[in-house]
Amino acid sequence: MPRKNYVIRKSINLSKRSHILAANIDCVYLIVTLVSPQTQTGFIDRFIVTAEAYHIPVTILFNKIDLYTAKELDLLDTTKKIYENAGYRCLTISAKQASSVEFLKNEIKGKKVMFGGHSGVGKSTLVNTLDQNLNLKTANISKSHSSGLHTTTFAEMFALSTGGFIIDTPGIRAFGLIDFDKKELSHYFPEMRELLPDCKFNNCQHMNEPKCAVIKAFTEDRIAESRYLNYIKMMEEDEDETFRKDIYK
Numbered sequence: 488m489p490r491k492n493y494v495i496r497k498s499i500n501l502s503k504r505s506h507i508l509a510a511n512i513d514c515v516y517l518i519v520t521l522v523s524p525q526t527q528t529g530f531i532d533r534f535i536v537t538a539e540a541y542h543i544p545v546t547i548l549f550n551k552i553d554l555y556t557a558k559e560l561d562l563l564d565t566t567k568k569i570y571e572n573a574g575y576r577c578l579t580i581s582a583k584q585a586s587s588v589e590f591l592k593n594e595i596k597g598k599k600v601m602f603g604g605h606s607g608v609g610k611s612t613l614v615n616t617l618d619q620n621l622n623l624k625t626a627n628i629s630k631s632h633s634s635g636l637h638t639t640t641f642a643e644m645f646a647l648s649t650g651g652f653i654i655d656t657p658g659i660r661a662f663g664l665i666d667f668d669k670k671e672l673s674h675y676f677p678e679m680r681e682l683l684p685d686c687k688f689n690n691c692q693h694m695n696e697p698k699c700a701v702i703k704a705f706t707e708d709r710i711a712e713s714r715y716l717n718y719i720k721m722m723e724e725d726e727d728e729t730f731r732k733d734i735y736k
């Protein structure tokens with residue numbers, strides 16, 4: 488079928504080929520864990536920028552909250568606020584507890600959705616909980632590295648018995664931005680996009696221009712520090728850098 492949208496990533500190996508994870512989807516659920524394994528904001532920001540570029544709505548599901556200590560619950564609170572302030576819907580779940588994810592059945596009914604995120608965050612576990620008839624392979628994360636074992640190896644779509652379709656995808660280690668015109672990158676940060684009319688220049692890149700409303704908002708803590716700094720990192724890096732350094736694990 489012709490593709491009206493897609494989620495694409497660069498492959499991790501040296502071939503640097505790009506790889507379409509899913510196409511023609513109604514929305515994406517980004518599964519994030521702050522422990523076992525830890526998802527960094529650099530990864531979250533790259534993922535949602537990619538979805539924004541195709542106007543695919545993103546919901547961030549913070550998973551495994553049953554494992555969080557008080558300190559990690561604090562981090563959860565801070566991280567959740569960053570993304571809520573940026574305009575994203577954020578929810579907390581425990582994928583193994585049916586009651587905490589029951590609401591998703593209704594949301595997915597009549598839709599085609601994608602589950603994405605690092606390896607080991609619980610994407611396949613969540614599919615299994617949503618439909619007891621499905622029995623996808625899942626695996627404990629590595630104890631020594633606290634990272635997933637890349638259990639799911641290819642993207643596959645499943646029909647839920649309660650209606651709708653889920654595309655379960657293999658864990659993504661790093662996310663390279665592909666086919667991006669850097670001049671447009673800030674359009675994919677909703678909280679920056681809305682300030683652009685207030686910048687002095689209508690093509691402002693919010694880097695070092697005078698009378699920039701985004702820089703002003705950042706210095707006044709109205710734009711989260713991590714969001715702005717990740718934006719600058721993406722603006723400044725050359726296309727292949729993400730892979731050489733592998734810094735967004």
Ligand SMILES: Nc1nc2c(ncn2[C@@H]2O[C@H](COP(=O)(O)OP(=O)(O)OP(=O)(O)O)[C@@H](O)[C@H]2O)c(=O)[nH]1
Pocket residue numbers: 550551552553554580581582583584605606607608609610611612613624625626627628635636637638639640656657658659
């Ligand atoms: N405690 C706890 N463990 C969970 C939860 N969700 C998933 N897990 C565990 O996390 C591990 C990894 O889950 P998977 O579903 O295989 O993760 P995945 O995201 O599909 O990983 P890949 O297929 O490698 O991308 C399994 O041992 C799950 O049982 C949760 O909410 N709480």
Ligand SMILES: [Mg+2]
Pocket residue numbers: 610611612624625638639655656657658
């Ligand atoms: Mg999986």
Ligand SMILES: [Zn+2]
Pocket residue numbers: 683686687691692693694696698699700701702
């Ligand atoms: Zn600006």
